[in-house]
Each structure stands twice: as structure tokens, then as C-alpha cells.
Amino acid sequence: MLEDIKAEVYAANMALPANNLVTLTWGNVSQIDRESGYFVIKPSGVEYDKLTVNDMVVVDLEGKVIEGNLRPSSDTATHAYLYKMWPEIGGIVHTHSKWAVAFAQAGLPIPAAGTTHADTFYGAVPVADRLTKAEVDHEYELNTGKSIVRTFVNNNINPIAVPGVLTNDHGPFTWGKNAKEAVHNAIVLDVVAEMTYHTRQLNPENIEVPQYLLDRHYYRKHGPNAYYGQR
């Protein structure tokens, strides 16, 4: 079942090592079929060079395995919660990409320091609230999802306009309309983390772009007046 989505999720997972976003077996990508309410996700802890399309696991929004011989990613409950709360997204990526993790471990958001950021993220990429001991001890992965959604709600951030987050002490999650776009956003997030890390070292003050430049670049690529790329 969901053979097309399995192929897309497999390709999107393989794009993670190809873009230097993962080490060893780390990272995972999923994509949802909104009709059935099932999503397809990478199995847990399998080496990328041994992964096949048929290893992809089909799960429902409670994280229950619907089809597949392998256990799904240990982060499945986080994916499920984001899909449940944000019906407008179709794909999710989690990595331990190095530059995004550096900010996540520092507990610092990635500010919109330039147009590279503004082209994809309409404002700073936030850090999700740190989980309490209770949230970590019990249903940790579900609570990770809850802390992400709560952070976006409390700070009035639109997850479509800012398609990524840093989980405190952990690493980035990104999303998009499908797995491919979520991978695109994971690539951009690590590049802007790298650039902005160096910008901060050069000039710690006042590195955010003016609002009008953020607007210009974001809307050059998004929305009805976008004029970047081919029609």
C-alpha cells in the first residue's frame, strides 16, 4: 500500500546522507497520505546504505504500524503529533545536522540574518520549550511534538511561514507540503545555521535583516506574487 509515497519517502531519506545532513543511522523522513490518514516513515536505526523502499513503514496517526516488517523510527510519535495538529503539512524531516544542532544545544534560535534565510523561513527559527523531567520520562517523543506546537502557538508563529524548529539540546525538525520539500527546508536550515554562526562571530550585534527585506525575499519565492523559479 501507498507505494508511491514509499518511493518518495525512501528517496527523501536517501537525500539526507547525500546532502551531508546525517551521520551513521541518524535522521528520518516521513510523508503522509491525508486521504487514509496513514504516513510512511523510515525504520528505526537502519543504515542508509542497506535501506530499501520496502523497508519503509506505514503507520497511523496514533503511531500504530499498519504495514511493514520493521519498527518505525523512534521519533514516530513526534511526526504523528505534528501531522495531527498541522493538517496543512505533508512531510517531516528530523536530523542531527551539525550547525543546526550547535544552535539547538546552545538553546538559541537562528535569527533571519540574511536573504538566504528569508528566502525560506519568514523570521527566526525558534527553539521549542525545554521539556520538563516529567515530559521526558513519560511519552518523550509525543511531548517533543507537543512542545513544538505549543512554541509555535505561544509565539504566534505560522508553521507554514517558518517550516522548522530546533528542539532544545537535541536538533532540528523541518516540514513542508511533502517529504521532498521538508528535505529542502532541512538543507536550507543547516546552511543558514552555518552562515549565521559565522556572522555572529564577525559581528554579534544587529544581524537581523530589516523587515522589508525579509518580506521582499520571502514573497519573491512564496505566495501569489512570487516571481522566483519557473511557472
Added chain:
Amino acid sequence: MLEDIKAEVYAANMALPANNLVTLTWGNVSQIDRESGYFVIKPSGVEYDKLTVNDMVVVDLEGKVIEGNLRPSSDTATHAYLYKMWPEIGGIVHTHSKWAVAFAQAGLPIPAAGTTHADTFYGAVPVADRLTKAEVDHEYELNTGKSIVRTFVNNNINPIAVPGVLTNDHGPFTWGKNAKEAVHNAIVLDVVAEMTYHTRQLNPENIEVPQYLLDRHYYRKHGPNAYYGQR
């Protein structure tokens, strides 16, 4: 038309990912035919591994498409303005290369901190004036070109001697007698940005080369007394 230039522009665009200067679809190269006044530029937002020679777009100095099925780079108006104001240049490159962007986002010029810089850039690579809201809201890409030329004029910098600039909050543009030389200068710019970033961290003071060493290295490679390379 302009088949030779299309081939050169295609090759120059493909040299960007080969030299790690671009991520995803970012970056663009153009080259002008001064006889016809037309220039050839990369189409907007096409993935490099899908790009072909025939995708190159021919435009005039007003940015109007003369030939080609695809939309030209969203930065076309910047290229056009530079070609119009600087008749001595023949090729232009724009990238979001990581080290040059770090300086651009910090709003800091790249000083001539060593002979690697002096071999190609006769002095610091400047940051173009930051655009106002009005300049960004209306004809942004044209105004980017205007701010570059204005910065060179106001600071009395010769664009042949310093064939590159950082646009504030954005990234580098470089140029040269043709697309190939503009790519060469884009490669050098990112390398010297990287080296000089680390030099600044080691020793924040007094990192500019003496004028006589700048002269020696620049004129070793440029002008009638150059003695680097083959005749």
C-alpha cells in the same frame, strides 16, 4: 543565437556547484555579447543537474527576454545594470557562497589580509550600501545594481581592480572579462573570506597587508609587467 556564449555560460554555471559555491538552485552566471548588447543568463530556479545549454536565456540590457523558453534569473536586472554602467566587464556571477555571505550578513568588507587576496583583488572587497525600504519595495534587483555601482563610485573603487562586492545582508557578486573569469573571482572571493575570517579570530588587529605587498602581488598577475603564468 549566441550559441558560443550559451555554451560558456552553461559551463560557468556548472562550475558553481563543482566548486562548492552553491546550494540547491542558488546562484547564477551571465556573459554579454557587446556587439549585439544581449547577454546570456541562467534560468530562474532550475536545478543544476537538470540544466542544459538550451535552457540558457538571452536577454537585452533592459532585461527583456530575446530568446529562450524559460524565465531568466530573478537577479537579471542587477546583471543588466552592471553591464550597462561598466562597459569593460563581460561576465557576472552571483552566489550565496558561505564565507562571503557571512561577511555580507555582518555588513563587513573583506580586508586584503594576505597575498591570496592581493593576487586577485586590489584592496578590500566592499559592502554595497544597504538598500532603503523604498529601494527594496520597488525594482529591488535594479536598485541592487545601482547600490553596487554607487558604492564603487562614492568610494572611488575601480571595478576592474576590485572585481567583486558584498551586497548587504545578501551575498557576493563578482565579475570579470567573461563568465569564466567571473567564476574564478567568485572562487577566490569565498576562499579569501574563509581565510580572513579565521585570521580575524586569531588576531583582530592590523590584518591588512602593507600597500607595497598589495602592489607587488596584484601587479605580479595583472597589467603590462605581470610575470605570473604563461605568456
Added chain:
Amino acid sequence: MLEDIKAEVYAANMALPANNLVTLTWGNVSQIDRESGYFVIKPSGVEYDKLTVNDMVVVDLEGKVIEGNLRPSSDTATHAYLYKMWPEIGGIVHTHSKWAVAFAQAGLPIPAAGTTHADTFYGAVPVADRLTKAEVDHEYELNTGKSIVRTFVNNNINPIAVPGVLTNDHGPFTWGKNAKEAVHNAIVLDVVAEMTYHTRQLNPENIEVPQYLLDRHYYRKHGPNAYYGQR
């Protein structure tokens, strides 16, 4: 003799350059056969692209060569001592991987700054006591092993829970149940050193994960309640 282990040790050694952990001939991997008490180790100073399975050297726990035409790694006595004192380990890796060396040269432990660290190392990776002149002048490699074990004993660290160390001014040693796992841990150690270096630059204070998050991630992958990966 020990042909299977030779093949595993050869493969584990070749994994070092494949994972960018070594320059030139640096680094070495060994694995022990607990039944015979012999271990197999890389020969000293041989280039990786000339290395063959048959070059692997079999030595006993006094470091005496049992089989092989080449001299064993100059670090053999360190390996032997660790195998002797820690009967629960089966493989050892030594590298000069760049980020771990930076911490070793600085004499600083690598704190558990995030979940990437916590997944593999249950707490900070310590720096072994600096050797005295007498320890360096006489039986240097043996004394390196002794300083490692002493550091773990004195600081009450379990070498199974923290399968790695930085030797002061030198570089990392990691270990595991076999050579392959020791290489895995060497890869993770350098990645977390890199991430945590950048975290420290972003935010020098308070970068250690809370104990409950360290527990959660470590036990997600280790022990009877582990739920990461396939069964």
C-alpha cells in the same frame, strides 16, 4: 590464525579514512579474541591504501608479536593494557580526528551538550591525567593506558557507559564490544566534539543536558529497555 578477527580489524581500520577520521597513516584499530587472549592490530605506519588483511599483526597481552611480518602499531602497549584491565571490552580505536584533538590539546573534557552525545556517551568524555616526564620517558605507551584506566577509576566513570577518552595533548581513544563498535564510537566522538565546540562559541555557559534527558537518550539505545533500532 584468527582470520575472522583479522578481516574485521582490517575493515574497521579502513573505515577510519572512509569516515575522515585520519590523515596519512595515523590511527589504529584492534580487536581481541578473549579465548586465546591474543588481539589483532594494525601494523605501524603503513599507508591505508596499501594495507591488506594479511598485514594485520597478532599480539598477546604483553604486546609480544605472535604472528605477522610487520611491526604492530606503536600504540600497541596502550591497547594491551586496556584489554587487560577492562575484560568487558573487545575492540579499541585510536585516531587523531580533528575535533576531538582540539579538545585534547586544550585539556578540556567534552561535555554532554546534547542528545547526540547522550545517545552514545553517558556523560562527559574525560581527559586522562597528563603524564609526568618519568611516565613519558619510560614505557610511554603503557603509561598512557595506565593514565586512562586511573582517570576512569578515580572519577568513578564506567568505561562501558562512557566508551572513550581524550589523552592530554594527544587525541582520542574509543572502545566497544568489538572493533566495529569502537569505530562507531570514534565517529560519534568526533561529531559531538565538533557540534559542542560550536555550541560553546555560541553560548559558553550551561551547555550540559539535564540528567533526565541524558538518562532518556542513553537508555533509549542501551540496556534492557532500549527501543531504538531493530530487535
Added chain:
Amino acid sequence: MLEDIKAEVYAANMALPANNLVTLTWGNVSQIDRESGYFVIKPSGVEYDKLTVNDMVVVDLEGKVIEGNLRPSSDTATHAYLYKMWPEIGGIVHTHSKWAVAFAQAGLPIPAAGTTHADTFYGAVPVADRLTKAEVDHEYELNTGKSIVRTFVNNNINPIAVPGVLTNDHGPFTWGKNAKEAVHNAIVLDVVAEMTYHTRQLNPENIEVPQYLLDRHYYRKHGPNAYYGQR
């Protein structure tokens, strides 16, 4: 003539891009035949992927071309002076490798911060005296050689024990008994520059190894009591 040395010099030059030590056409390697007093060097400004064995140029110790159709490296006079003053060396490398250049531009020696350094360089790699205007204006490359030798003499450094130098504002030269060993030393120099840069950021104080550890590691690989590698 000198066909064997041409082949070695060609291979050594090609090892520079293979080890990420050069960008574009930068860098050059030479090796001397002490019997004839001629040395073989890379031609000036030729792209590495177009270089052939037959492009190598034979010059004498005054820098006069003895054989070859191409102009020799613009740094030929520096090589010639070092060969003339240091009869014990047989090969020389010059690069603009990034980390060594960062220290050269900062005017800072690379201290012996760890055993990776001590294995190859018996003490800090010095910065040669900055050249005066007169020295740069007239016979610049010869004066570069003179400043290197003067720096070693004045600071009582043995060029065999410390086979490398940073030229101020410029970049590294390394040497060895032949071209291959000089390349080896160029590789090590950039790696130790990278490691020690990061060590300084982590801990700016007191990063030099104790003398007894420097002795131990250097003499483990060099001199009559060396025991690293195969006999």
C-alpha cells in the same frame, strides 16, 4: 633529462589538489638533483588537471631554465635560495592551504600544541620576518627565501627539525629530503594549523606541549631510536 625526478615532482604536485591543499592553480612543488645542481619545478599558473610530466621545468640554482617549454613557477627564486643555503634538503612545497594561511596572515607562529605537531615538527613553526618595502620591490621572491633562512638562523632553528615556515601575510613553505616528504609535511602543517586554531579558541592559554612530550613524539619517528613505522 632528470626524467625520474620530473615524474616525482609531477606526482607530488598532483598530490596537492588531491589533499585539498590548493585552489585553482596555486601552489608548487620542486625537487633537486644534488649531483647536477639542477632542480625540477612546476610551471607557473598551469591548471592541475592540464598538467603533464613533460610540463615540468628544469632550472639551475640561479633560477635559469635549463630545459622546458614553459616558464617555471613565479616562486622559483625562493626555492633556489633554500636549496642553495640548505644542502640537506631535497624537496620544497609552497601552498596557500587555508589554515596555515590564516596563521600567516595573522603573523602568528603555529605552536606545538599536541603530539600530532610533535610527530613532524620539533617545536613551533615560525613566521618569517616581514619583508620591507625595498625587499618586496626588488627581487621579492629571492628576498622571501632570504627572510626564511634569516629567521631560522636568528632564532637558532634547525630546518631539518622544523621543516616548514609561514611567510608573513602570505602562506606556508615546507621541505623535506625529497618532494614527497615535503608534501607530507605540507599536509601535516595544515592539519596542525586547523587543530591548533580550534584549541586556541577553546583555551587560549598554555597550549604548548611539555618539552618531554615533544621530545618523545619527535624522536619516536625521527633519529636512530625511532620506533614508529616499519624498518
